[in-house]
Amino acid sequence: MRTYDVAGQNNDKTILTIRRVFCYVVLILLTVISLFPFLILLINSSRSHVEIQQGFSMIPGTQFLENFKNAIFGKTYNGTRLQWNVFGGMLNSFIVAGFATLLSVYFSAFTAYGIHVYDFKLKNVAFTFILVIMMVPSQVSALGFVNLVSKMGLKDSLIPLILPTIAAPATFYFMKQYMESSLPIEIVEAARIDGCNEFRTFNSIIVPILKPAFAVQAIFTFVTNWNNYFIPSLIISKDEKKTLPILIAQLRSADFTKFDMGQLYFTIMIAIVPVVIVYLCLSKFIIRGVTLGSVKG
Template sequence: MPNETKTAATTTAKASKIHDPMLTLQRAVAYIVLFVLCFICLFFFYVLIVNATHNNFTIQQGFDPLPRGSFGVNFFNTTHDANVPILTGLRNSLIVSAACAALSVYFSALTAYAIYAYDFKLRKLAFTVILLIMTMPTQVSALGFLNLMDSMKLTNTLWPLILPSIAAPTVFFFMKQYMDSSLPRDIIDAARIDGSGEFHTFNTVILPILKPAMAVQAIFSFVGAWNNYFIPALIINDAKWKTVPILVAQLRSADFLKFDMGKVYMMITIAILPVMIVYLLLSKYIVRGVALGSVKG
């Protein structure tokens, strides 16, 4: 009898909470704010896609929210422009972004594992130095990096865009924090007792545990490499090795009299399409990885 009374009281309390006017108002305000934020985020994508269906004349007249019939023409003009080879740029950007994502995630996880699993004298100093590198802007070392690549005869190739991703302090820091919160040391000790080598332990035992964090950082590394303009603009002059951001800037800086806004919007649409696909396919890992990789407190 007391259990039934307690259950009835709990049910009554939940029902009263559901019909609480203040709680309903708070939820309504929260949903309105979320709707406005979602609209602001998605509206610009809608403008981009709609303008890709307009020709240059209609775009110059002002914003028209309705799609038009110039999508095919803009797509043909963009993909068949010999001066701005967008398909070649897509290929180069995909190669660079995929390679950067793979290298930065693997070697950053390997470095984080070394800091996490080994207790050596300069361990804290090594961790501090790596974090200090995060504070150094790319522009500070750009001139020296350009001179180094030029002396190594690597300019006008994709290698200078790929190899530096092996050293990614931001990815390292995230991996280290993830290991601190989600990787028991007992697993490493058990693998060593069983006779597993360090690289075998890392590749077969540690990497599967790090999969959510690696997926998140792979997304961020891919997007960062895809949107990178500064370093490719310094390194690459040959049209066959130019990436998408360089081609977009090149088309945008064309002669105003020959400037086609329809082609610009179409090129930007093509440029962001792979990034949107990556986010849609792997977005679930972002929330999962951030939640699991948070710092213990």
């Protein structure tokens, strides 16, 4: 009996070890697949056009600064000057994503607070309405949106990319869920007894309590707006107002036979790096945020 038990355990252990090895192999493989494109990007953005043309190699080149300079200031290659307003694009993207994040996060909490704390006639109607519009893709109203923006004279302006983020149903929904789990109504009542008016209560008492939810949603909203391509490409046509995704998409229509590939890879990297840095610093919050959102939403 005893030998049988031990043998069984050993057998179990072997199977477990085999499974573990198999899992690690798959995970490492996926890691390689996920990171390899970015590794190529990193290597090629440090190599010169000639080096890139000679074939791929895992050894980084020495043209990193040169490519950086070309990506920002442009380069004449085969008689064609290739220059994109990369620096301006980055600035525009920062303006859009930054303000969109501030407005979206603040007003989503603002709206969620209104529905969470107060009992008014249209409360349930308003809540259901927001849930319904959450699933409407932004593309279906794109035509009307472009018409509206041109009527307002706001084409080639960043305002129509920023202002609409005040109405962000998904962010609202997250905030509402968060308030249900961690905003006791007694806090609001205590503030009322102390003579605080409702608007001030929200700003000075509620906002600090919501900080963790703000952090999670701020990351997501920033990333979404930084990466947003469809609507901005319909609104913006002037070079000095273009955001990074529009500039990156434009690289595609450039003639690859007249192109410094080092400059190209570096330009792509400029679009990716800020978000990757933010992500690596805050990955804990991001993954927790996705988990929270999926359990509740």
